[in-house]
Amino acid sequence: MKFDSIIIFLIIATYGSYYVVLPCPRECPYCDVEISSTYHYILHVNNAHSDNEISTCPECHEKFEAGSVLELHIIQNHAENDKLELIKQIEYDHMVSVMTQIQINKEAEQLQKEEINNKMLESPTIENITELILSHLINNIAEEKHVYLASSMDFYGSAREDIKYGCSYRCMQMLLSSIMLNVDFKTHLTSMWINLHKMSISRTRMPNVSMLWRHLEECWNMGIDPNGKKETYDTSESKNKSPNKLGASIDDVNSVFLGLGIKFEYKLFDRNTNRNNYQEMLNWLYLHFININNLKYISPVYLSFKKSNEKKPGHATIAIGVEVDKNNTIIPLVLCPNENYTKLQTKHGEKALKYIRSPSFLRKRTLYRVGIIMGIDATLI
CATH class of the missing domain: 3.30.160 (Double Stranded RNA Binding Domain)
Structure with missing residues (x-):
């Protein structure tokens, strides 16, 4: 009919x-x-x-x-004239009904999309932790010590569900937050994220661990480090674990930033080739943070480490600066995603500062990996 x-x-x-x-x-x-x-x-x-x-x-x-x-x-x-009028009226009413329903469906779809997006974004645990550390250091540092810090950064702490595997992703969040706090990089990052994921991000709405994992998979699908994907999935199958719960290596971190058109460089300090790898790593941190080239942006340092018998990517932290005493002893200032630094937001922040200034967990590791953001690379977009 x-x-x-x-x-x-x-x-x-x-x-x-x-x-x-x-x-x-x-x-x-x-x-x-x-x-x-x-x-x-x-x-x-x-x-x-x-x-x-x-x-x-x-x-x-x-x-x-x-x-x-x-x-x-x-x-x-x-009855032709009236017939046409009636048909037109019914067609019009039907069209209005259909268009109204389409609009309702669009609004519902948009709300659902926003709800899903909100679940994939989260706010920092502590905003601009760099400034908080600096304010406490000023009140507690001895006159004979010098402090060199990275550019501003927010802190993202591990959640209960990702505390065993999410440290690398939390460190990625911190590095991304330092980009968002930099005027020159912010526009680039937000536009790239919208183009890739149809999702708007901001300093208070940054991609969470699950979203960063999805972005990493997208980078693999774009041809960035496909061997990393194969290795991750092969390992997850052998261990019967979800691939996203194996953590992320520094190569994965590099893939995440490459996919965003951001240049990320990293270096290894291996005890098997250099018995003094810990001190060499400290010297590298010092040279980075003193900023001899007077750069406008000093990247926080992605710092992971592990023992020789560990097969996992190792534990990841963020080095946010160094202290140097009168004997030229270099003391790294390190943030661990699994630690609680909320006391920095109060006048009793000395205890939290102590853990940042005395990262004993760094010593006696076989392998250290450090990585920094070098800027925007148009050839990678």
Whole structure:
């Protein structure tokens, strides 16, 4: 059945038949019933007052053998204008209904999308922890010590569900926050994220661990370090673990930033090739943070480490600066995602500062990996 015939069927079912609308209601000459159309007037007279049956068309004056034939004649020949108006009205009403439903569906879809996006974004645990550390260092540092810090950065602490594997992702969040706090990099990062994930991010709405994992997979799919994907999935299958719960290596961190058009460089300090790898790593941190080239942006340092018998990527932290005493002893200032630094937000921040200044967990590791953000690289976009 064609659409037009369906509409006609609906009209007939609704109104009984098409009719010609009269200029104004008329009363039946045989009773007090008001009639609003020629068709209904003839129908009423022929049914209620059959002795006075009308069989001549009032429109064209054609005569018929019965009133019922006249009724059909009117429908077929004199209701076209009203028929079109009714069809147009029904089509319009249907269109309005459809468009309204489409708009409702779009709004519902947008709300659902925003709800999903909100679940993939989160706020920092501590905003601008760099400034908080600096304020406590000023009050507690000895005169013979010098402090060199990275550019501003927010702190992201591990959650209960990711404390065993999420340290690298939390460190990525901290590095991304340092980019968001830099005017030169912020626009680039936000536009890249929108282009890749159709999602708006800001300093208070940064991608969470799950979203960073999804981004890493997207980077692999773009051809960035495909061997990293194979290694991750092969390892997860052998251990019966979800691949995203194996943590992330520094190569994965590099892939995440490459996918965003951000240049990330890293270096290894291996005891197998250098017995003094810990001190060499400290010297590298010192040279980075003293900023001899007077750069506007000093990247926080992604710092991971592990023992020789560890097969996992190792534990990841962020080196946010160094202290140097009068004997030129270099003391790294390190933030661990699994630690609680909320006391830095109070006047009793000395205890939290102590853990930052004395990262004993760094010593006696076989392998150290350090990585820094070098800037935007248009060739990687």
